[in-house]
Amino acid sequence: MTQLFGAPADLQKRLDRAFNPRTVVVVGDKRAMGYLWLNCMKTFDGKVYSVQVDPNEISGIEAMGVLNYKSLRKVPDDVDYVVCAVPRPIAPRIIADCVEKKVGAVALFTSGFAETETEDGIALQEQITQMAREAGLLLIGPNCMGIYNRRLGVRHSTDQPAGDPGNVGFISQSGTHCINFSLVGALRGVKCSKTVSFGNAVVLDAPDYIEYLANDPETEVIAMYVEGTKDGRLFFDVLRRTARRKPVVVWKGGVTAAGSRAVYSHTASLATAPAIWDAAMRQAGVVQTESLDETIDAVNALTYCKPGTGARMGLIAMTGGQSVVITDAFERAGLEVPLLTSASYEKLSSFFNIIGGSYRNPLDAGGTIGMGFAPGNLQKLLEILEEDGNVDAIAMEVGASFIARRLRENPALLDQLVETLASHKNRSAKPFVAIAHPGHVEDVMADIRARLIARGIAVFGSFQAGAQALRRTIDYWRARRDLN
Amino acid sequence: MSVAEVIENARSEGRTLLTEVESKQVLHEAGIAVALAFLAHDANEAAKAADKAGFPAVLKVVSPDVAHKSDVGGVRLGLDSKDDVERAFDDIVAAVKAAQPDARIEGVAVQKMAPAGTEVIVGMSKDSQFGPVMMFGLGGVFVEVLKDVAFRIVPLEPKDAREMVREIKGFAVLEGVRGQKPADLAALENLILQVSEFIEAHPEVEELDLNPVLAYPDGAIAVDARIVVS
Numbered sequence: 001m002t003q004l005f006g007a008p009a010d011l012q013k014r015l016d017r018a019f020n021p022r023t024v025v026v027v028g029d030k031r032a033m034g035y036l037w038l039n040c041m042k043t044f045d046g047k048v049y050s051v052q053v054d055p056n057e058i059s060g061i062e063a064m065g066v067l068n069y070k071s072l073r074k075v076p077d078d079v080d081y082v083v084c085a086v087p088r089p090i091a092p093r094i095i096a097d098c099v100e101k102k103v104g105a106v107a108l109f110t111s112g113f114a115e116t117e118t119e120d121g122i123a124l125q126e127q128i129t130q131m132a133r134e135a136g137l138l139l140i141g142p143n144c145m146g147i148y149n150r151r152l153g154v155r156h157s158t159d160q161p162a163g164d165p166g167n168v169g170f171i172s173q174s175g176t177h178c179i180n181f182s183l184v185g186a187l188r189g190v191k192c193s194k195t196v197s198f199g200n201a202v203v204l205d206a207p208d209y210i211e212y213l214a215n216d217p218e219t220e221v222i223a224m225y226v227e228g229t230k231d232g233r234l235f236f237d238v239l240r241r242t243a244r245r246k247p248v249v250v251w252k253g254g255v256t257a258a259g260s261r262a263v264y265s266h267t268a269s270l271a272t273a274p275a276i277w278d279a280a281m282r283q284a285g286v287v288q289t290e291s292l293d294e295t296i297d298a299v300n301a302l303t304y305c306k307p308g309t310g311a312r313m314g315l316i317a318m319t320g321g322q323s324v325v326i327t328d329a330f331e332r333a334g335l336e337v338p339l340l341t342s343a344s345y346e347k348l349s350s351f352f353n354i355i356g357g358s359y360r361n362p363l364d365a366g367g368t369i370g371m372g373f374a375p376g377n378l379q380k381l382l383e384i385l386e387e388d389g390n391v392d393a394i395a396m397e398v399g400a401s402f403i404a405r406r407l408r409e410n411p412a413l414l415d416q417l418v419e420t421l422a423s424h425k426n427r428s429a430k431p432f433v434a435i436a437h438p439g440h441v442e443d444v445m446a447d448i449r450a451r452l453i454a455r456g457i458a459v460f461g462s463f464q465a466g467a468q469a470l471r472r473t474i475d476y477w478r479a480r481r482d483l484n
Numbered sequence: 485m486s487v488a489e490v491i492e493n494a495r496s497e498g499r500t501l502l503t504e505v506e507s508k509q510v511l512h513e514a515g516i517a518v519a520l521a522f523l524a525h526d527a528n529e530a531a532k533a534a535d536k537a538g539f540p541a542v543l544k545v546v547s548p549d550v551a552h553k554s555d556v557g558g559v560r561l562g563l564d565s566k567d568d569v570e571r572a573f574d575d576i577v578a579a580v581k582a583a584q585p586d587a588r589i590e591g592v593a594v595q596k597m598a599p600a601g602t603e604v605i606v607g608m609s610k611d612s613q614f615g616p617v618m619m620f621g622l623g624g625v626f627v628e629v630l631k632d633v634a635f636r637i638v639p640l641e642p643k644d645a646r647e648m649v650r651e652i653k654g655f656a657v658l659e660g661v662r663g664q665k666p667a668d669l670a671a672l673e674n675l676i677l678q679v680s681e682f683i684e685a686h687p688e689v690e691e692l693d694l695n696p697v698l699a700y701p702d703g704a705i706a707v708d709a710r711i712v713v714s
Contacts, residue, residue, distance in 0.1 A: 233615045276611050276635050276637075280614055280635075280637050483643060
C-alpha cells in the first residue's frame with residue numbers, strides 16, 4: 001500500500017471519494033478533441049465544471065451548457081475528481097492548483113512524461129510526482145484515462161453505458177484495454193462497477209486500486225490488465241489477500257524483465273521470469289488470462305456460473321459432429337466427460353430419439369429437443385443431468401447455427417428456449433455454460449447470446465472458449481477451497 | 485554456534501558462501517532434517533567425527549578452490565570403520581593435491597552416509613520482483629535437462645507446499661514407480677515449509693540449495709547443502 005497517505009484505511013476512504021464524486025472538474029478540454037471529457041461527463045449525476053483559459057475554447061464549452069472558470073481555485077464547490085487534459089508544460093501548475101484546492105484526486109490524461117523516454121519527459125514526471133507526494137495528492141496516471149463509474153455516469157469514453165450499477169471492477173495500465181473491456185464487455189454481458197486506467201502509476205499503483213476494489217461492496221469480481229509492477233512483492237500480497245474475498249482475473253501483457261541473479265546458483269539459473277510470474281499468480285489464487293476475449297469470458301463465467309469445484313461435465317450438443325468436438329474441447333481444457341448413472345440412462349431411454357442421436361454423454365440431442373426448440377424434452381434432459389451424481393457441471397450447444405434463419409422467421413421459438421434455459425439456471429446448483437457459435441446468420445446468433453446473458457446465463461462463442469472459461473472458474477473455486 | 489555466529493564468522497573471513505559444514509549446521513539449528521557434517525583437519529579427527537556421525541561414513545574435501553569434488557578424487561563413500569576413514573582422509577588429501585596442486589584444503593567433511601532414496605532438490609533464490617522464491621524439483625536430469633521444477637513465493641502456506649510437490653511433471657516418480665514405495669510427501673512438504681520459515685527469519689540468506697534431498701517412504705533428509713549470504 002502506498003504509504004504517503006497515512007493509514008491504509010485513510011487512503012481507501014479518499015479513493016472512495018474520487019471513485020464516487022459529487023463534483024467533477026475537467027481542466028483543459030478542447031474542441032480539437034471534440035470536447036471528449038465534457039461529453040464523457042454528460043451522463044454524470046453530479047456537478048460538472050470546466051477550467052479553460054483559452055477564449056476560443058471557452059465559447060464552445062459554454063455552448064455545451066457547462067460553467068467554465070479560468071482557474072481551478074475559483075471553482076465554488078469542493079472538488080472530488082479532476083480530469084486534466086492540459087499540455088504537459090502546464091501540468092505542474094494544475095497539480096499545484098489541485099493541492100491548493102484539496103481535490104479528492106486528479107487523473108492526468110496529459111501524456112509526454114517518462115513513457116517518451118526523453119530527458120524532458122522524465123524530469124517533468126519527477127517534478128509532478130514529487131509535488132503530489134509531498135502534498136499527499138492522489139494522482140492517477142499520468143498518461144491515463146482515469147476513472148469510470150457506470151452507476152454515476154463518470155466516464156472516459158462517450159460510448160460507455162451509464163446510469164445503472166455494475167459488479168465488475170477493472171484496473172489497467174493501458175487506457176485502450178480499460179475502455180475496450182468496458183465496451184466489448186458491456187456488449188457481452190459484463191457490467192462494470194468501477195474501472196480505472198492508471199498509466200504511468202507514479203503515485204497510486206495497481207495494489208492501491210486492487211485494495212480499493214477489494215473493499216468496494218459494489219464490486220464482486222475484479223479483473224485487470226498489467227504489464228509489470230514496481231513492487232512485485234506488494235502486488236502479490238494484495239492479490240493473495242483479495243482473491244480470498246472475491247474472484248480476481250489477471251491479464252498479463254508483455255514479458256517481465258528477468259532480474260539480476262547470482263550466476264552460480266543452481267536455482268537462479270532455472271528461475272526464468274515468466275515461470276515465476278505464473279507461479280506467483282497461481283499461489284495468489286487468481287485466474288490468469290492472455291487476451292481481452294479470455295478476460296471477458298473468464299469474468300462472465302465467474303459472474304454468471306454457480307460456483308463449483310467438480311470437473312465432470314454433462315454435455316449437450318445438437319448434432320453428431322458437434323457432440324464429438326464439444327467433448328474434445330472440454331477434455332482438452334482438463335475437464336472430464338464421464339458416463340452417466342444407470343438411473344439417468346433408464347430415464348433417457350424412455351424418450352430419447354436415438355435415430356440420428358445418442359445419449360451416452362455427450363448427448364447428441366438435436367433430434368430429441370428439436371434443435372433446442374422443443375422445450376419439454378430440453379427441460380427433461382437438463383433435469384436428468386442436474387440429478388445425475390456423475391455430473392458436476394453442464395455445457396450446452398444452444399441451437400445449431402445453420403438453422404438460425406428459422407429463428408428469425410419464428411421468434412417465439414427463441415423466447416421459449418431462453419425461458420427454458422433461464423428457469424433451469426435459476427433452479428440448478430451446477431455451473432451451466434451455453435455455447436452459441438457464430439454462424440452465417442450472425443445477427444440471430446448474436447441475439448441469442450445477448451438474450452441469454454441478459455438472463456444471467458454464461459454464454460460463449462466457441463466450445464473452447466466455454467471450456468476454458470469454466471475451467472478457470474473451477475480452478476478459482478478449488479484454490480479457495482484448498483486454502484486450509 | 486548460532487546462525488548469526490556462523491554467518492558472522494563467514495563474513496569476517498570475507499566469504500558470502502557458507503561451507504557445507506556451516507550450511508548444514510545452521511539448517512540443523514532451524515530444525516531442518518540434514519545429514520550433519522563435521523569438519524576434520526586430520527585423519528584422527530576424521531575417525532572421531534565418523535564415530536560421532538555414524539557408519540557407514542562419507543568423506544568430502546572442503547576447499548574453496550574445488551568446484552567439483554568428485555572430479556579431483558575428493559569424495560569417498562561407504563567407509564565402515566575408523567581405520568577406513570583414516571585411510572580415506574589421507575587418500576583424499578593426496579588425490580586433491582595431485583589433481584589440483586594449488587587448491588587450498590581446509591579439511592574434510594565427515595558425515596554418515598544416507599541410504600539410497602529418491603533425489604529431489606529444494607532451493608531458494610531471490611527474484612528482483614517477488615523477493616525470495618523457492619524451487620522444488622526431482623534431482624538430476626529432471627531439473628538440469630527437463631527444467632521440471634515448481635516455484636513458490638516465500639512465505640509458503642501448507643497448500644503451496646502441497647501443490648508444489650504435485651505440480652512437477654515427474655510427480656509419478658514420488659508416488660512410486662516400478663514397485664518402489666511412495667515417497668513420504670508429508671515429510672517433503674514439511675521440509676519445504678521449514679525452509680520457507682528459515683528464509684523468512686533470515687533475510688540475509690541470498691541463496692540456498694539442498695541438493696540432493698533424499699526422500700524415503702518414511703522421512704526425507706538433505707544430504708548436501710549450500711547457503712549464500714549477503
